[in-house]
Amino acid sequence: MTDQAFAQADPQWLALTQAAREWLSGPLGHMLVEEERRVVEEELARFFGGYLVHYGPNAQNPPLAPQVQRTVRLGAPLPGMEIVCEEQAWPLSEHAADIVVLQHGLDFCLSPHGLLREAASSVRPGGHLVIIGINPWSTWGLRRLFSRGALRKARCISPSRVADWLNLLGFALEKRRFGCYRPPFASANWQARLHGLEAWGHNNQAPGGGFYLLVARKLVVGLRPLRQARREPVSKLIPMPLAKVSRDGCEP
Numbered sequence: 001m002t003d004q005a006f007a008q009a010d011p012q013w014l015a016l017t018q019a020a021r022e023w024l025s026g027p028l029g030h031m032l033v034e035e036e037r038r039v040v041e042e043e044l045a046r047f048f049g050g051y052l053v054h055y056g057p058n059a060q061n062p063p064l065a066p067q068v069q070r071t072v073r074l075g076a077p078l079p080g081m082e083i084v085c086e087e088q089a090w091p092l093s094e095h096a097a098d099i100v101v102l103q104h105g106l107d108f109c110l111s112p113h114g115l116l117r118e119a120a121s122s123v124r125p126g127g128h129l130v131i132i133g134i135n136p137w138s139t140w141g142l143r144r145l146f147s148r149g150a151l152r153k154a155r156c157i158s159p160s161r162v163a164d165w166l167n168l169l170g171f172a173l174e175k176r177r178f179g180c181y182r183p184p185f186a187s188a189n190w191q192a193r194l195h196g197l198e199a200w201g202h203n204n205q206a207p208g209g210g211f212y213l214l215v216a217r218k219l220v221v222g223l224r225p226l227r228q229a230r231r232e233p234v235s236k237l238i239p240m241p242l243a244k245v246s247r248d249g250c251e252p
Contacts, residue, residue, distance in 0.1 A: 003018060003021060003022070003059070003078055003079060004078075008077075009076060009077055009084075009086065010086060010110070012110065013076070013086070013087060013109075013110050014076055014077075016108055016109075016110070016150075016153060017057045017075070017076040017078070017108060018057075018076075018078070019108075019149070019150035019153065020057035020104065020107070020108035020150050020153070020154070021057045021058070021059050021078065022150060023149055023150035023151055024057060024058050024059065024060075024104065025059050025060075028184050030060075031180070031182075032134075032140070032180050032184075032210055032211060033058055033060055035179050035180040035210070035211070036063075036103070036132055036179060036180070036211055036213070037063050038179075039177055039179045039213055040063040040101070040103070040130065040132060040213060041063045041064055041065075043130060043175070043177075043213065043215055044063055044064065044065035044066075044068070044099070044101075044130070045065070045066060045067070046067075047065060047067060047068060047098070047099055047128060048067035048068060048098075049067075049068050049069070049098025049099060049127070050068070050069050050070065050098055051068070051069070051070050051071075051072060051096065051097045051098055051099075052065050052068045052070070052071045052072070052097065052098065052099040052100075052101065053071075053072050053074055053092070053096075053097045053099070053100045053101070053119075053122060054071060054072070054073050054074065054100075054101045054103065055073075055074050055075050055100070055101070055102050055103070055105045055115075055119065056075065056101070056102060056103035056104045056105045056132075057075070057076070057104060057105075057108050058103055058104065059078075059079075059080060061080075062101065062103070063101070063103075065099065068098065068099065074090065074092075075087075075105075087105075087109050087110065087111065087114065087115045087118070088111060088114035088115060088117075088118055089118070090118045090119075090121075090122060092122045094121050094122070095121075095122070095123065095124040095125065095127075096122050096124070097122050097123055097124065097127065098123075098124060098127045098128070099123075099127060099128050099129075099130065100119045100122055100123050100127075100128075100129050100130070101130045101131075101132070102115070102116075102119055102129070102130070102131045102132065103132045104132060104133060104134070104154075105119075105131075106131065106133050106155065106157055106162065107133050107134050107154040107155055107156060107157070108150070108153065108154060108155075109155070112155060112157060112165075113165070116162075116165055116166075116169065117169065120166075120169040120170070120171065120218070123218045124218065125218050125219070125220040126217065126218060126220055127217070127218050128174075128215060128216065128217050128218070129166070129171060129214075129215075129216045129217075129218065130213065130214070130215050130216075131162060131166075131213070131214045131216070132211055132212070132213050133156070133157060133159070133162065133211065133212055134151075134154055134156045134210065134211055135156070135158075135159070135178060135207075135208070135209055135210055135211055135212045136156040136157070136158050137158065137207065137208065138208050138209060138210050139183040139184060139208075139210065140180070140183075140184050140210035140211070141156050141210075143183075143184045144156055159176060159212040159214055162214060163176070163214060163216075166214070166216045170218060170219050171216035171217060171218050171219065172216060172217050172219055173214060173215075173216050174215045174216060174217050175213075175214070175215040176212065176213070176214055176215075177205060177212070177213040177215075178205060178206065178207055178208070178209030178211065178212050178213070179202070179209045179210070179211055179213070180209050180210035180211050181206070181208065181209050181210070182210075184210065
């Protein structure tokens with residue numbers, strides 16, 4: 001199996017995805033993904049439903065969700081993907097999935113807001129969005145500043161900022177976790193010596209882990225309280241024109 005694209009795609013996005021895929025398959029990236037697998041599968045074990053959609057540049061198999069009937073991989077036209085699409089044009093109907101997992105999708109994308117909107121739209125009301133990203137406030141985030149490879153291109157958006165975006169999209173944050181507490185040393189001997197940090201970090205959930213995991217639930221329509229509008233005298237009510245809504249929102 002090769003990582004050659006089998007369909008046309010945005011060259012810049014495809015190059016970024018391929019670079020991320022290669023780094024995540026290397027020694028450091030593989031270690032990070034394996035530590036993520038344990039934590040993500042712990043969370044997915046409590047979910048059930050018909051469909052889970054996984055999006056991310058990982059070449060490895062996605063985490064298992066034993067109580068979900070079908071897991072579908074979606075993303076760039078690379079081996080292992082079952083549904084090929086652009087990052088801001090998912091071929092899914094609204095509310096199609098019970099769970100959507102973005103594993104480093106926000107780290108390696110052209111438009112984090114656009115990608116997050118696509119993922120949020122695909123989750124049914126009451127369903128869950130699980131986001132895994134590189135923690136900028138960790139030794140892994142620090143290494144990014146000195147890296148010359150794909151890690152240098154990672155956005156490393158902070159979990160607090162992603163949580164704010166989720167709130168604006170109608171999601172309630174249920175859980176925030178961290179993992180992979182070993183520094184990104186290339187030496188296998190040092191990695192073995194520092195393996196004990198994983199158990200310490202897992203037990204204390206210190207915020208310095210190399211990755212973060214956010215679990216957010218999509219609010220059912222009607223559950224979010226609305227602020228009551230102030231009443232104005234009838235004589236002051238003036239009809240206002242309706243603004244057109246565009247799916248192509250502006251980036252901040």
